[in-house]
Amino acid sequence: MTQQRYKVIFQPAGRQGWALPGQTLLDVARELGVYIESICGGHQTCGQCRVEVVEGDFPTFGIHSSAQHLSPPDEGEQACAERCGLKPGQRLACSARVQGDVVIHVPEESRLKRQVVRKDATTRTFRVHPALRLAYVEVAPPRLEEREGEWERVARELAQRFGYTAVAPELDLLRDLPAALRQGERHITLTLWQERRGIRVRAGFHDDLYGMAIDVGTTTVAGHLVHLRTGHILTTVSAMNPQITYGEDIMSRISYVMQHPDGLTRLHRAILDGLNDLIREATDRVGLSPEDVSEVVLVGNTVMHHLLLGLDPTSLGAAPFTLVRQDAVDVRARDMGLDILPGGNVHILPCIAGHVGADNVAVLLAEAPHRVEGEIHLVIDVGTNGEILLGNRESVYAASSPTGPAFEGAQIRHGMRAATGAIERVRVDPQTLDVRFKVIGEERWNNEWPEDALDAFDPAARSRRHRHRPRVVKARGICGSGIIEAVAELWRVGAIDDSGRFVPGLEEETPRFLPEGTKGAFVLAWPHESATGEPILIHSDDIRAVQLAKAALYAGAKLLMNRRGITSVDIIKLAGGFGTTIDPVHALLLGMIPDADPARVRAVGNAAGDGALMALLDREVREEARRLARWVTYVETALEPAFQEEFVAAIPFPHARDPFPHLAPFLEAAEPWRSQRRARAQNARRRRRRRK
């Protein structure tokens, strides 16, 4: 006599199989490899495993599916349905028992691997399948005739209810276990890493689980604090990299390590302190504690990667640019010195090669040129090191370009990072050379500010009204995108020539130009528009710094294009974590990117940060990252003679050699004032030459 069995089909996975009468849907799903979320392992506590019956006839399967073919909701399920807000028709898979053939729909939110879409600067889809899992366990009270310990009892539940048979508890967990069992009346929630390391125990039921994805830049450190089960970003924080006091770029940091016996320790300590402050700021903001963060994913260039781990970066300073470790690293937070959950995990994405780091891998993950069929994509991540990717499904070339920190507001007289008060947008009137600007934290451009906000700066007045909300957020400095636009606009209107010098006679045209020998500066914001009461300027030296930075990016991109034997690309993506996104036209005006139709240039925000976030939310992305890091073709710019040559040619605006036909329509509006000023510069140059 064969036992009665029923057919169960799970949609949209399409898996089908047989169930014994009375088996729960969760059980059947597990047997069929259908991954349904469950924190409580079938205690009708978490309400995560909600499913729906698809009713009707399914001739292909030869069955009739009906809600009547499941056991009716029992008390536990009814209580949970109310508490967790189950929709009509939804059932708990852990409670509903099979009594006939059924077709079951597993909604997205109940899937163990689910997708969430974020609409931000760019719309991205993240898959949520974190390395961390929660497991709610009800532990039977100990009895005298049992010799096993409390942990063994917990381990048995994990094996029976969840199928996790190899969980090793951290010592911290064992230490906290007796109190948690007592306080939770033997109901506890465990946090597990990769289902094999027990890293936390809490009394009672919990469904919150947090992580941070942090992009550790040479100049700026920026992180997202996220709920690991929902993929929801709770807050985003950023700060200067405190290592900046030891050198502004990676080479000067390496020098510092080489020249000081405690240099490595200092730089390691500095970035750890910085990260710990950042994590505390993020958790404080949303009422959590750093201990609530169970995992952190870090990305950074190879020097940041080494300094984060306390590894000597000296060998990265000279050929053959040897990494101490290339592959991804998983290290316990306590071992690294990161103040999150001590047994929590820190994952650092792999490096590609000596000068091509985990940040490049993160950009690759986020922008995925390797998934593009046909079209060639150029991805440029603007930072103190520019990370450049070029290619498509066939092959992707990667390089790192020593941009310098200009685009992150460092090495710029009034530069600042993208924070409230930073000028992020600039427009210069071609005729009057008047300036309009927009500041982070203020919706209106400065010419739309109310009259009374434009009073001359008066500290006493400020203190009298300090309890009132200020009428406008005034300017405090210029951030990356503001610097790009300011310089691009000055060149567009002809106030600076192709070599980056202010044209002669500007002081007669506008009080905004402040001559200073052969140099000079241009006022973006007047004292009454600034929060400090001092004018905010773009100085000749700032323009020079921008030229070197954009030349490095352009030369890097050009080098990869030459390698691949192409002279133009189909899509350009501009990434960078500096406040607002870079305007494609201004990037073209500067000659920061190869000539292209601006419609084919896309600003994609903080791609490295998003790549880190993807790896944080989905454990499988980490494996993909390791594969990609080995698959990508890397180009070592530091050793390419052609790089130096391309770099020099890219210093003038927009370029000494390469044509930029797509720029013409954007220069038109500024004529004839532009021509006039450029002619003046040419004459002056000729005169000088004759005098010599």
Added chain:
Amino acid sequence: MTQQRYKVIFQPAGRQGWALPGQTLLDVARELGVYIESICGGHQTCGQCRVEVVEGDFPTFGIHSSAQHLSPPDEGEQACAERCGLKPGQRLACSARVQGDVVIHVPEESRLKRQVVRKDATTRTFRVHPALRLAYVEVAPPRLEEREGEWERVARELAQRFGYTAVAPELDLLRDLPAALRQGERHITLTLWQERRGIRVRAGFHDDLYGMAIDVGTTTVAGHLVHLRTGHILTTVSAMNPQITYGEDIMSRISYVMQHPDGLTRLHRAILDGLNDLIREATDRVGLSPEDVSEVVLVGNTVMHHLLLGLDPTSLGAAPFTLVRQDAVDVRARDMGLDILPGGNVHILPCIAGHVGADNVAVLLAEAPHRVEGEIHLVIDVGTNGEILLGNRESVYAASSPTGPAFEGAQIRHGMRAATGAIERVRVDPQTLDVRFKVIGEERWNNEWPEDALDAFDPAARSRRHRHRPRVVKARGICGSGIIEAVAELWRVGAIDDSGRFVPGLEEETPRFLPEGTKGAFVLAWPHESATGEPILIHSDDIRAVQLAKAALYAGAKLLMNRRGITSVDIIKLAGGFGTTIDPVHALLLGMIPDADPARVRAVGNAAGDGALMALLDREVREEARRLARWVTYVETALEPAFQEEFVAAIPFPHARDPFPHLAPFLEAAEPWRSQRRARAQNARRRRRRRK
């Protein structure tokens, strides 16, 4: 065309197989699963893989074996042979290439799993197959066209040369790697744990590897420092458990934790400090540093086990005596707070049940009653907790008995632990009541000491000759075996009665008896025999403490015998780490063990420490320990009503109820003085009773 192949046979393993011409013997051995030691993985550096050719005809295999069938020693092998002292006829398996059929003998010292025999209190055989291995690696210099990091290069060598494909480096190792590669000119030695965790890197070639096995007793902590590759004990150290200031037995330690908010932290810190001091003492003695210790195996009772790990032992204080963790624990030294190699491992043997700990498992490993066919063995490990095992191959019962610290010299007026100056042997003359004793660190009994050493104590005299070696080591106190013998001897000669009281009128017989009301004390060593100038006494209270201790041991043993339904055992083993071993006759005189022929009672020294050592030296023993911990039948003495009853009956000497026929011959010599004194006591008791 088939390729030429040769037959290779390895002895004594008896494995045989085929080799290609030119294959090294080490390669062939690996393919056949013959484990030959090699640190250098075939670089002819370590000289570990020495083998011998067995020459002659082997008709069973149909081959002729000859030394000529191996390639002659090349330069590398010749250099190594000289440096490492290869015997004539010995070859390096990594260098000798197969050129014909050979039979190869692998000597014991070349085997990966080898045996060493130690002759000590007991002769024991230890198998050496530690969890740690050394791997000497020569790392190719990095080249520009390679993207891999230094660690990836090392990992590739480990995979190719040793077959270790899954070694994860500790962060410390990565941090030390660049300097080690530089200093060792790219030759390094790695320390690996279980072939999967890289825990140390050193520049150049090294073949030393150290570990410690420590028995953490409630009162005494004792450890062996050993060379893990040879099994050689470098030194043995012991000290008081510093937790003793928080309570003398495990129950008082639990109370301390319950009554003080920081009690757990204090006790945890105290034992860690104690262990760290002990490890430093051991390494200092032999010119090593604590960082050279790569692994520690710890055993202890369940409360020590919990306090070592910082786990709350409160639940062990009351039924159902719940452990937080029963199974064996592997934890990194850094996480536990043990100052050895930070990435080194600490292994704690499993507990059996609430009151039956890892020390019992260790005794089980060392004495192995579960391997005995037929005969019933009783093993008693005397400590502040008595660990008791009873049984044979069929079944073994285990219990723990609350002995108290008397046998470790605590709770005894002049008690001390087994160290230089401790009285370890005592004989009392039945007629004169004169005392002979022997002190640890002094070969001669006190009656053999030179006359001039017996001068009255004179501190000034001592300081005058302090630069000379003292003529004798005088007594400083009494250790466990001395206490046992002193009390047993006093009862044997009739100076104390069965209830443990001094008999009346002793003060008239000997000046050694110092009356004190109804109590009194007996002088073992006169002031001139003592290092302090004060007499060393056995006080009535000390005798009482010994009675309670021996009664607990006897009752525990009796309980297990009753459980198994037997009234006598075949072999009794007395273990304990107190200086010298316990004398079987004196143990019987006290009634510490059930009656038996003294020839069937064996003193086996520090069995728990030896069990820990076995687990340290052989990773497979750890698996056996886990298996045994689950297999053994445990008896919870604290909850057995019969235990209390047996305990009370065992307080008198030798027992209130059970006969000790085997004692008769040992009492004979003391007659008639014994009878006379016992009669005096009986008369006195009668008189007292009449007076009331």
